[in-house]
Amino acid sequence: MTTAYRRSVEPPTWRRLDWLLLACVVALCVLGSLLVWSATANRTYLVEDDPTAFLTRNAVNILIGSVLGVVVLVTDHRWLRVLAAVLYLGSLAGLLLIFVPGVGTTVNGSHSWLMIGGLSVQPAEFAKLGVIVGMALVLAERAEGRLRDHLSDSDLVPALMIAALPAVLILLQPDLGTAMVLIAVVFGVLALAGAPKRWLVGLVALGAAAVYVAISMGVLAQYQLLRFSAFTDPSLDPRGAGYNTIQARVAIGNGGVFGEGLFQGSQTQAGFVPEQHTDFVFTVAGEELGLVGAATIIVLFAVLLWRALRIARNAEDIFGRLAAVGVACWFGFQAFQNIGMCLGIMPVTGVPLPFVSYGGTSMFASLAAVGLLQNIHLRAVRRPGLGVVVRSQLLRSR
């Protein structure tokens, strides 16, 4: 093990990156840019005089996110732990700051935004990454220290605390969507950490209870409740909460098999779907690129998750395995939630589609997570005796 640590200090071997994973991410980012462009080009209240305003901004976001990803990628394993702590505590502080009047901003009824020098930041996006890395660290240390696969209750409690703290703050915003993603992530990490079954069952029960409490205790505003339940019956409130779901489905349905063509969707260009460049960006794909384009996005995500889980399986250590699983659960569940919302099989909760939706913080966090995956991957392939990379190459590089 010690040799592996030493070797990780060496510069990453670019050619050994998981290129398929990277290709999926690049494809999603490119598609996302086009869709954001198409959704905003005609919305003068958003772009004013410059139809490409959002295309440019999205490109900048991707650039910044890529830099972050590269930074994570090249960071040494030990430094990663420091970085993780900084990330976790930073996002926690951000989540707390939201509740400070004047700093936090309310968008669509949720206090999820921080205004920093004219830039709006969503700390919850980084909190997801923070929780994943944090839990992976704590659980890995416990497990490695005891050299065993099964974790006891005392091992799991600190990991859960790491997740619970931001989860509570996020629920207070209230941001039900992100909270649900967090629960999925925690479930995935704990499951792969070898937590006892009762913990996993308990977690699912806790998630259900949290949703129930949020609804019944009045934590959620009336509009959120309506929005949440409108997906089952949009006609409950066709002008309000149901409007989004109806319009989203109409736009997607209008696309047919081959779509109306980029910039040609009647619903998209006329602006019938609200929040179309952010949460409902998938509807642009549905209408303008049709079944072909929309299914491509789903398939790209599937491939991306396959690679992520493959990285988890082949991870060199517990930290890598848990972090990779966490990221996979994050992307997987969030993509499902977002696309499901557009398709009317999930409630409207306002989570972005990773890499595709417009939104700086989400893009930064997602690309940083890709950097993390690649980092884990590279450490694994550099380790001798693994079947992923051609061994001779590995031997030669020594």
Add this chain to the structure above:
Amino acid sequence: MSVRSGAVVRPRLVVVQVLLIALFATLLGRLWFIQVASGESYRAQAQDNAVQDVVVQPQRGLIVDDQGRPLAVSRSSWVVSVDRTALAELDEDEQEDSLRRLARTIGMRYPRVVARTKLCGEEGAPVAGVCWNGSPYQPVTVAEDVSQQVAVSLQEQAENYPAVVIEQRSVRSYPSPFGVNAAHLLGYLTPVTADELAQAQEDGNESLNGGSLVGRSGLERSYDSYLRGLPGSNGVGVDSLGRTTGDTEATPATPGDTLVTSIDARVQATVERELEQAIRIARGTFDDITGRDYAATSGAALVMDPDNGSVVAMASYPTYDPGLWVGGIESRQLARLYSKKAGEPLLSRPTQGQLAPGSTFKPFMAAGALADDFSTGTRLNCSSSLQVGNRAFANFESGAYGYIGFDKALQVSCNTFFYRVGYELWLKAGGDSAGPKAESVLADAAKAFGFGSATGVDLPGEADGRIADPQWKLSYYRAMKDYYCELAEEGGTKFIDVFAREFCIEGWKYKASDAVNFVIGQGDTMVTPLQLATAYGAIGNGGTLWEPRLAKAVLGPDGELVRRIEPTSAGRVPFRRASLRYIDQALLETTRTGTYAWKMGGFPLDTVPIRSKTGTAEVQGKQTTGWLATYNDDYVVVMMIEQAGTGSGSSGDAVRAIWEALYGIDGEKVRTGDAAIPGVTPPQTLPRVREDGSIVAPVVGRSLR
């Protein structure tokens, strides 16, 4: 240690993998379902979304006369209305701003604009007459016939006038050829009601929408479904903010069908004018009986074709301007149309006025009597009076003509002659001891001629009239018994006391006095002028009772024949042709030497042999109703004026003038070329609609017989 060898972790990774695959497969399945399986319905919704349908109201069909002259047309008018739903969505300041700006632009006072937007009966609604009494779901009309310039400025700056709707609507306009009014024939339109709209939607009837007008009376109502047309739509591309992105597709509205009537505008104008003039003259004529000028409160006159029941003209007095309804009538005006003081102008006297027929009833009684015990050889004493029971029934002006037949009795309108007929038949049926089911030959004759039931004319709201036979008397008694019996117990003034007591005890009895009153058209029998005209038509045409018709045909927008409205026979009267002919000849003599002769001096009766019967019906507490029924082979002309004295005195000149117009009579000369209708008789063919939409008169019909 090896993390990969964990017996627990490996399968869990697989489970997570399977879970994620399941989730993504669900997404793909759902995507396919929305885009392919139910794509069609979503595409339709998308179409709806992006295209806002603006209803294009159809042009309502024309109503034209027998020569194709339009009596009611449609013209477009700029109408400014306020969408109450949209207005309610604005806050109060914005509401005021918008309406104040609107008031300034259209040159109306702001409070009046506000008042117009209130529903009648709503809180804050102004006095009746200004508030909106149309459908609450329809934009409220604030101003109609706005100038093109104002309309354009309202449209161009739509953002400054939220909730204000400016549109071109098709409204009725009445060209009024020869100055005709014809308000009661044409009828009027009012906005569709919420119930009608709901019903139409349930029935899948697309001809109605929130902005539709529906015929409420007259021909507009009877033939509403033809006249209405089918609305079209203008698909306007809109974005989510409601901004227009360009016209996409338009379905043109289908205009309503043209209704060709048998009304002849020239004859109608003459009849209206003559009726009005006769009433004016009556109002300046002193009534010896009441010691004041005749009130002449109302009147009716009509011209009909006895061979098929076609109505050529039909006038009612007092009348109103049919244009009052255009753009929505104000409650104040509506109240006037219903008011007793103004003479209830809305009431169509020819079909809805019910009055005692007086002596115009006698020919039908004669027909009934001749079918029973009496014959053309019957001679009865036309004495100056006749004692029936404890009461003496006198002849008009106590004239006496000795023993005469039915012919003479009709010509001089001898009451005592008919009293004897009625009395004898009453005795024969059982007299005082007869029950209410007793046979009544004379009442049956009246029924046979169509009295007591609607004629079936194609105008809504026709009255039945009433035959005061024994059965009617019994039912009246049953209805009024309690009231009079109570009155009888209470006592009171002597007359009422006696009358009430008598009624309470034997009010159901059909007494001799009832029988003799009935036979001369007095008492409780009531007829409408139209019933009288159809009955006289039956005498004239040899016994066929026709259902009167105003409509002849329905022509499609391109002039093609959609439906011909055939004359409908209501049956034949069960009397021998000889009897009818006998009566017919007697009535011819009425014009030559009888009660109408004094008004017909110098009229070319040899060429135009007019039969006539006058009537003067007494009405309790009022001046007498004057009736004059005339006919020949071509036309029936009937006139009635309430509270105007005798029939010949009040209507004689007017009816003569109508006949003169019909035949082009100048003094004693008949100039058929000057006849109101080319060819004298109503045209048998229909006017033709040319390609450019103009209408040409039909070819000249039959020549003078």
